[in-house]
Amino acid sequence: MNINLTLIGQAISFAIFVWFCMKYVWPPITSALDQRKKTISDGLSAAELGQQALEKAKIEVDSKISEAKSEAKNIVSMAEKRQGDILDEANVKAAEETSKKLKLAEQEVEQLAMRLKESLKKDVSKLVVEGAEMILKKEIDKQVHDKAIKDLVTKI
Amino acid sequence: MAAGAQTGSEYIKHHLTNWTFGKDPSDGVWKIAETAQQAQEMGFYAIHLDSMGWSVALGFIFILLFSFVGKKATTGVPGGLQNSIEIIIEFIDTNVKDTFSHTNKLIAPMALTAFVWVLLMNLMDLVPVDFIPQIATFIGVNFYDMDPHHVYFKIVPTTDPNVTMGMSLSVFFLALFYSVKNKGVGGFVGELTLHPFTSKNFLIKLILIPINLFLEGVSLLAKPISHGLRLFGNLYAGEMIFILIALLPLYAQWTLSVPWAIFHILVIVLQAFIFMVLMVVYMNMAHDTGDH
Numbered sequence: 001m002n003i004n005l006t007l008i009g010q011a012i013s014f015a016i017f018v019w020f021c022m023k024y025v026w027p028p029i030t031s032a033l034d035q036r037k038k039t040i041s042d043g044l045s046a047a048e049l050g051q052q053a054l055e056k057a058k059i060e061v062d063s064k065i066s067e068a069k070s071e072a073k074n075i076v077s078m079a080e081k082r083q084g085d086i087l088d089e090a091n092v093k094a095a096e097e098t099s100k101k102l103k104l105a106e107q108e109v110e111q112l113a114m115r116l117k118e119s120l121k122k123d124v125s126k127l128v129v130e131g132a133e134m135i136l137k138k139e140i141d142k143q144v145h146d147k148a149i150k151d152l153v154t155k156i
Numbered sequence: 157m158a159a160g161a162q163t164g165s166e167y168i169k170h171h172l173t174n175w176t177f178g179k180d181p182s183d184g185v186w187k188i189a190e191t192a193q194q195a196q197e198m199g200f201y202a203i204h205l206d207s208m209g210w211s212v213a214l215g216f217i218f219i220l221l222f223s224f225v226g227k228k229a230t231t232g233v234p235g236g237l238q239n240s241i242e243i244i245i246e247f248i249d250t251n252v253k254d255t256f257s258h259t260n261k262l263i264a265p266m267a268l269t270a271f272v273w274v275l276l277m278n279l280m281d282l283v284p285v286d287f288i289p290q291i292a293t294f295i296g297v298n299f300y301d302m303d304p305h306h307v308y309f310k311i312v313p314t315t316d317p318n319v320t321m322g323m324s325l326s327v328f329f330l331a332l333f334y335s336v337k338n339k340g341v342g343g344f345v346g347e348l349t350l351h352p353f354t355s356k357n358f359l360i361k362l363i364l365i366p367i368n369l370f371l372e373g374v375s376l377l378a379k380p381i382s383h384g385l386r387l388f389g390n391l392y393a394g395e396m397i398f399i400l401i402a403l404l405p406l407y408a409q410w411t412l413s414v415p416w417a418i419f420h421i422l423v424i425v426l427q428a429f430i431f432m433v434l435m436v437v438y439m440n441m442a443h444d445t446g447d448h
Binding site: 010021033036 | 174176178200201202203204207208211212215218219223225227229230231234241242245249262264265266268269270273313318319321322323325326
């Protein structure tokens, strides 16, 4: 337990170690700590901002969705209306067309009937004439009978 | 106990003697002291090679480890080593910020150095008392032809008052320097002479100056002494008890040395911490101006 030069040696080495620590140990580690602290706080605030943005976006999405829904409803109702219109129009057109066709058909039928009547008239008159000729050939004077037939033909 | 022919008291005395290199007063030659008596006679012109060697080696371990971590320090996720170093740094940093209310870039690194270095030096106390000294004796006897009784080797630097006082006196002189720097010579002298007793009467004030100077002087000088001797005393006592336990028969030693070592872990950390905190407190006092 002698006090000697060790005291001074220890003081010198203490000074050297403190100087070294101040120069090469303390600054890099504390700066790393500070930087990490900053990074963490930045990250936290960024996360908070992100959260806020997310909430905003959610609200926006909700409003957009409801807008879209109402628009879709509009479109559907418009389409329904349009469908009704188209159907009505088609109905009207179809009715017109059918009536037109009906008229045409009627006319055709009438014409056909006329033609038939005509041809029938002709045929019948022919037949009558032939029949009468056959009868008359046998017994009746041609002139008298011709007069009678003429009368008949005019009657028909 | 591996003392051989030594008696108990010789064993203890041998363990409490440093490996001393100094100037022999009888012939003025610098040499290694062969006996405790000779080491005593060398007086101030001697150096404890074991204390110095271990303290410098441990200081280098501290510096190399911490600067290694500092060089590779990442701001991202720290690894295990960096994490533990950072815990120590932050512990010191909060302590310094709590006690030291001024700005001085020196204080925190100094506190860190003192804490870790003293902690490492104290930790040497947990190495079994005979372990390294026996190796030293073996080397001394076999390679240097020394008398085994003349190989002195103490491995705990903080059980050497030179080491603890060397640090506490450094702090003391640094505190004096900062006191004068921050308060001026007048302010510092005023602090020493005009308190604690003061008077409005100029004559009484003059009479009170020596009393104040005595009181303040004692408290000023008591600081570094108590600062250094507190650390020394605690570790010396701990070392002493380990040595006493080592005198027991081999089979019985663990019953005492294990509990004492476990308790001593607390002492080691606590004393390093106290040493660091007192250092910061003294430095803070040296920076305090305007309170008086």
